[in-house]
Amino acid sequence: MVPRTARSLCDIRFLLLLAAAAFIYIQVRLFATQSEYADRLAAAEKAESQCTSHTRSLIDQISMQQEKIVLLEESKKVRDEEYYQLKTLVRALEKRNLEALISKNEVPVAAVVIMACNRPDYLQRTVDSILKYHSSVSSKFPLFVSQDGTNPDVKSKALSYSQITYMQHVDLEPVHTERPGELIAYYKIARHYKWALDELFTKHNFNRVIILEDDMEIAPDFFDYFEATSTLLDNDKTIMAVSSWNDNGQVQFVHDPETLYRSDFFPGLGWMLTKSTWEELSPKWPKAYWDDWVRLKEVHKDRQFIRPEICRTYNFGEHGSSMGQFFKQYLEPIKLNDVHVDWKSADVSYLREDKYLVLFRKIVSDAKPVHGPDAVPTAHNLDVDVRIQYSDQRDFERLARQFGIFEEWKDGIPRTAYKGVVVFRYNRTQRRIFLVGPDSLRQLGIKHS
Secondary structure (H helix, E strand, C coil), X not given: CCCHHHHHHHHHHHHHHXXXXXXXXHHHHHHHHHHHHHHHHHHHHHHHHHHHHHHHHHXXXXXXXXXXXXHHHHHHHHHHHHHHHHHHHHHHHHHHHHXXXXXXXXXXXXXXXXXXXXXXXXXXXXHHHHHCCCXXXXXXXXXXXXXXXXXXXXXXXXXXXXXXXXXXXXXXXXXXCCCXXXXXXXXXXXXXXXXXXXXXXXXXXXCEEEEEECCEEXXXXXXXXXXXXXXXXHHCCCEEEEECCXXXXXXXXXXXXXXXXXXXXXXXXCEEEEHHHHHHHHHHCCCCCHHHHHCCHHHHCCCEEEEECCECEEECCCCCCCCXXXXXXXXXXXXXXXXXXXXXXXXXXXXXXXXXXXXXXXXXXXXXXXXXXXXXXXXXXXXXXXXXXXXXXXXXXXXXXXXXXXXXXXXXXECXXXXXXXXXXXXXXXXEEEEECCCHHHHHCCCCC
């Protein structure tokens, strides 16, 4: 039997052995943990070093960019100051030119602005045509050229004329078309028109403005025509504008240089409007296609336009934004008036709405009605005024095609129409052809025969 003392000593040794093993295990684990921590710490220090280096690089780049921004701001200040000085100079020149062009004792009839962009040769032809007839009325019709953009040749050409006040529209805003494939030129043109008309009506405070484009020649009585109709435009609020253009003014369709018409269709191409009308149009001016916009019923609101039988402008612009559309067929054959008309003695009061309706009703009523599929051949063989009724747009286009006049409609209105009636001369004679809409006789107060 083992003594108790010996057995206790053996237990103690066993416990010490276990404790030593546990201590050694703990030391091994501690060493492994310290080693792993040291590796992580080294990796963290390396990452921190890289981050610090990258941060310093970014700080250096930001510092360089800030220096560039400061330089750009200083450059901008210099340019702004130069721009302000140039703008002040231009205003002073405009004021001096206007004082030279306008007699202090005579209120101008209308400012005349030529809208230009990048065609110096066209601009010269237009200005030279105007200056032929302008000297005797220079104080009544101060001349402006409004250039859209920075074409140096156009600017140089415009500034070469002492009789003209030069304006420049520089628009750096990007153009965003509303539909794919649209030409941005139509958007830029609309912006230019709004800017130029705001300048003339608001800044220069003209009561009327005549708008021309840089591809037009004018007739000898151009200025007298607009002066004669200016009072009518002021006093008859059913007239929105006066135009020098007839879409069906080709040589074979006109005869009388003294005849003027009212029309529900805006002709454009050399037209005069008042300040009050512009104040209505300017706030809602469209982004593009301004001329078609004016032709909308919701815009002209049943107001009408005065147009001549024989054009007082000739459009020679075969090359431009519209890329020669209609030029050969409709524009090139236009007759420009070359007959002297004494507009100073002319009575144009018959164009007032109340008088004109009575007058037009009579001439349409007196025209011989022609019906049936042979209406056009029959009209060719008659020696009196005739009227042919069309049933709808397609029927009108068929008749227009046979006679050779404009077929186009805008917002339900044929070009040149009054109450749906399109009138033109037959083969350069006094005879008139009336194409009459399905509701025209009722609007005119004519009973069906």
